[in-house]
Amino acid sequence: MGQLTRNEVFTLAVQRYSDTVYRTAVHNCRCTADAEDVVQDVFEKLLHYNGIFESEEHLKAWLLRVAINRCRDLTRAAHQKDTELDENLPAPDVLAEDGSVLDAIRTLPENYRNAIYLHYYEGYTAAEIGRMMAVPTNTVLSWLRRARAQLHTMLKEEIEDEVV
Template identity: 35%
Template sequence: MQKKFGRPADRDEEAVGQLVRMHGQMLYRVCLVMLGNPHDAEDAVQETFLRFMTKGPDTKDAEHQKAWLIRTATNLCRNMRLFRLRHPHVDVEAVENLGAPAVCRDVYREVLRLPANYRLVLLLYYVQGYRTEEIARILNISPAAVRKRLQLGREKLRMEWERE
């Protein structure tokens, strides 16, 4: 049963804990795809939930909360990537051992090499099961742009896969 979240100042730990259990892994995967580093992904997820506790929407609608969390996480990841570009540091860890068969790891590695806008749309569509209209709303782009990114992302993935 969904807990009442109310105003940010009135939120209790149990309600936020429930939200973390419901959406934590999904947000981690989104952040991992965008950032390519498990440590940065964990930081982004943690910051997303902290922002929910302090600034999150005052709604009981689970889908609205989920969309808010995804949008906030993607914005945080984008900011982290920009910071990384402006302030270079030691190479980011590669995600090697995901506990999946070798082919899955290879496909995942190829997906990580795609530009961020294609990676995120592919993840939301194929892994999270969102429809193009929902992805468009979350990313604040048109449904046609989502479909085009899906098409181009699949083409780029296919070309890279065939090249190797």
């Protein structure tokens, strides 16, 4: 990607990864308006970024990391302002036809939620997620295992409640 100009890298990023960045933002924000703001912020940061991307995969990982960090900043800012976040917002329809699994994922702790999203929705390996999130690969594997166990428990209880 070293031969592409900054404008060409930006155009490539918007064309190929704007939907991915939006899905990541929706997954980590509590409302679609915040997710849309995050997408704008991510691409604005890309416009001002002076670094060089080694590959297209490096560009995608950078975009996703910036999106996750920006979502975290928004959540942190909301808590600092003592703003009540509505935890009961339904999952947006853009991510899944049946929101029950996605709703369950959104209740997981942030590190579990991001590991699940990056692994299952974006196809990253545990090692790649570890590099993106600056944690050891085994930590990511633990997060994935614990998240799956929590999801299994939550969804099993949901099914049992429906049967009764």
